[in-house]
Amino acid sequence: xxxxxxxxxxxxxxxxxxxxxxxxxxxxxxxxxxxxxxxxxxxxxxxxxxxxxxxxxxxxxxxxxxxxxxxxxxxxxxxxxxxxxxxxxxxxxxxxxxxxxxxxxxxxxxxxxxxxxxxxxxxxxxxxxxxxxxxxxxxxxxxxxxxxxxxxxxxxxxxxxxxxxxxxxxxxxxxxxxxxxxxxxxxxxxxxxxxxxxxxxxxx
Amino acid sequence: xxxxxxxxxxxxxxxxxxxxxxxxxxxxxxxxxxxxxxxxxxxxxxxxxxxxxxxxxxxxxxxxxxxxxxxxxxxxxxxxxxxxxxxxxxxxxxxxxxxxxxxxxxxxxxxxxxxxxxxxxxxxxxxxxxxxxxxxxxxxxxxxxxxxxxxxxxxxxxxxxxxxxxxxxxxxxxxxxxxxxxxxxxxxxxxxxxxxxxxxxxxxxxxxxxxxxxxxxxxxxxxxxxxxxxxxxxxxxxxxxxxxxxxxxxxxxxxxxxxxxxxxxxxxxxxxxxxxxxxxxxxxxxxxxxxxxxxxxxxxx
Numbered sequence: 001x002x003x004x005x006x007x008x009x010x011x012x013x014x015x016x017x018x019x020x021x022x023x024x025x026x027x028x029x030x031x032x033x034x035x036x037x038x039x040x041x042x043x044x045x046x047x048x049x050x051x052x053x054x055x056x057x058x059x060x061x062x063x064x065x066x067x068x069x070x071x072x073x074x075x076x077x078x079x080x081x082x083x084x085x086x087x088x089x090x091x092x093x094x095x096x097x098x099x100x101x102x103x104x105x106x107x108x109x110x111x112x113x114x115x116x117x118x119x120x121x122x123x124x125x126x127x128x129x130x131x132x133x134x135x136x137x138x139x140x141x142x143x144x145x146x147x148x149x150x151x152x153x154x155x156x157x158x159x160x161x162x163x164x165x166x167x168x169x170x171x172x173x174x175x176x177x178x179x180x181x182x183x184x185x186x187x188x189x190x191x192x193x194x195x196x197x198x199x200x201x202x203x204x
Numbered sequence: 205x206x207x208x209x210x211x212x213x214x215x216x217x218x219x220x221x222x223x224x225x226x227x228x229x230x231x232x233x234x235x236x237x238x239x240x241x242x243x244x245x246x247x248x249x250x251x252x253x254x255x256x257x258x259x260x261x262x263x264x265x266x267x268x269x270x271x272x273x274x275x276x277x278x279x280x281x282x283x284x285x286x287x288x289x290x291x292x293x294x295x296x297x298x299x300x301x302x303x304x305x306x307x308x309x310x311x312x313x314x315x316x317x318x319x320x321x322x323x324x325x326x327x328x329x330x331x332x333x334x335x336x337x338x339x340x341x342x343x344x345x346x347x348x349x350x351x352x353x354x355x356x357x358x359x360x361x362x363x364x365x366x367x368x369x370x371x372x373x374x375x376x377x378x379x380x381x382x383x384x385x386x387x388x389x390x391x392x393x394x395x396x397x398x399x400x401x402x403x404x405x406x407x408x409x410x411x412x413x414x415x416x417x418x419x420x421x422x423x424x425x426x427x428x429x430x431x432x433x434x435x436x437x438x439x440x441x442x443x444x445x446x447x448x449x450x451x452x453x454x455x456x457x458x459x460x461x462x463x464x465x466x467x468x469x470x471x472x473x474x475x476x477x478x479x480x481x482x483x484x485x486x487x488x489x490x491x492x493x494x495x496x497x498x499x500x501x502x503x504x505x
Contacts, residue, residue, distance in 0.1 A: 013278045019270040030265040044266065051269050055276050059502075124261075131260055149222070150257040156224055167224075175211070175218035182253050 003066045010058060018058070022051055025067065028152060029074045035147040036078040038136050046081050050074040068161035071154070075144055075162060082140060134184035138177055145170055146177035208242050217247050221254060288498035295491035302484050 001024060009017035029050060034043035050073045061069060135143055144163055148154045149170075154162070156170050163170075209217070219225050220233045236243045 011279050013280060015271060015273060015276070015278050022270045023268070026265040026269045027262060030269075031263045034263050040266065043263075047265070048269050051271060052275065055271060059279070128260065131257075146257075150254060151260065151262070153258065156222065171215055171219050171224065174222075175215045178218060178250065178253060178257075179214065181257070182249075 004063075007058065007061065007066070010055075018055055021066070025070055026051075028067075029070065032071060032074050032147060032152060033078055035132070035135055035151055036075070036140070036143065037081055038132055042081055046077040047074065050077045053077065065158055065161050067154075068158045071148065071152075071158075071162040072164070079140065130185060130188045131181075134181050137184055138180055142173050142177035142180065145173045146181060149174055150178070209246050213243070214246065214250075217243070217250055221247065221251055285498050285501050288494045288501070292491045292494035292498065295487045295494065299484055299487040299491060302480060302487070306480055306484075 001020070003021065006017045006021050010021075026047065030043055030047045033046040033050070034040060037043050037046060050070070054070055054073050057073070135147065138146070145159060148159045148162065149156070156167055159165075159170055160167055165173075216225070216229065216233055220230065225233060237247060238244075
């Protein structure tokens with residue numbers, strides 16, 4: 001996909017060219033937003049706002065990594081949402097229905113490609129919840145870096161471009177985030193240990 | 205967490221895991237891993253944890269986040285913005301050039317002041333040409349018909365004012381005759397004696413005594429006369445005025461006509477190109493409008 005050509009077409013008035021970029025990056029953007037905010041509904045809002053903001057800011061894009069530039073916008077939207085939550089904490093009027101949970105947390109992505117055991121799926125779900133819980137316990141600066149590097153698979157340079165911090169700071173924040181996350185997950189005891197053993201054996 | 209490692213060491217381990225060490229640091233890390241079991245264990249633990257995190261499946265977008273036409277306005281072509289920018293710059297440059305033409309002194313002033321200056325020259329030239337026929341500024345007091353050459357003790361002089369020498373007036377030569385207008389009063393009714401023609405003793409040469417309030421003599425009161433050819437009638441009643449000492453009656457009197465005809469320095473004419481001002485204002489407005497349109501268009505997009 002030629003991003004430069006799509007951006008140029010967008011600036012010439014072709015909205016569909018920008019939508020092609022949206023389709024290419026929406027999974028990554030949504031996943032980042034969810035890991036940062038911990039809520040699917042808020043992650044959707046943040047993702048949609050991020051793409052709207054990216055479209056309006058596109059004339060100001062001066063080249064370089066479009067991915068890093070887009071992730072910066074998504075991160076800023078998440079930070080804005082966090083500040084809004086701190087100023088005006090909200091409580092849902094009605095508890096989320098289990099039906100909604102099932103729709104959002106589609107069994108399709110929960111499915112372990114190596115095993116169709118329902119027990120594994122449940123473990124996977126528990127691990128997901130534990131990881132999200134420990135991520136939300138991290139300071140937001142550490143959380144951003146570890147999500148981008150270890151969960152999104154970005155390079156140090158891409159993270160530096162997205163968050164606008166030097167490489168040395170990224171190294172420092174990343175190691176602290178990893179260690180804190182690891183300490184937090186060890187509190188889940190056997191759940192984490194067994195998964196860790198499973199992964200170690202697979203790699204071996 | 206392996207407690208015997210410092211945070212700095214953990215940072216090195218983490219960076220080594222991600223391949224972010226320079227060759228020198230990588231060499232130090234390799235030797236540490238070989239020599240320090242604790243370091244090796246820390247590396248293994250962190251590698252496992254990193255793998256665990258990267259194995260967690262990503263959340264797919266629950267819906268499409270593509271933009272609709274109603275949500276945003278498609279960009280219009282920005283080709284006009286550079287054009288407006290160029291127009292603004294060109295108009296500014298032209299306006300600056302016009303200001304330079306108008307206000308730069310000396311370079312273009314003669315062109316603008318050409319009409320009045322040339323008219324001055326014409327007037328002066330016409331005066332010079334008409335000098336033989338127009339009224340001279342200073343009138344020979346004389347009633348002589350020809351310019352007189354005076355021989356003084358030291359040399360020859362033409363015209364009046366010879367205060368030195370023996371005072372004898374002799375008509376020695378005939379200078380080229382001059383014509384001029386006689387002013388009333390310049391010619392005395394009676395022949396003027398030599399003593400009367402000569403300035404009083406002690407008077408400064410060529411400096412008639414001025415009265416306190418000079419009396420104007422109308423320019424048209426005189427009459428043009430031709431010079432007489434009599435060289436031997438130095439004090440003839442009808443004098444041919446030559447430039448020299450004015451008649452004694454007119455000493456101190458200003459001659460009206462000559463001064464009136466000599467044009468004074470004229471006030472500078474009104475600007476010959478009023479359209480210059482309109483052009484400057486128009487270009488300034490155009491530059492400002494084009495710049496504003498370019499800025500607003502850029503902001504809109």
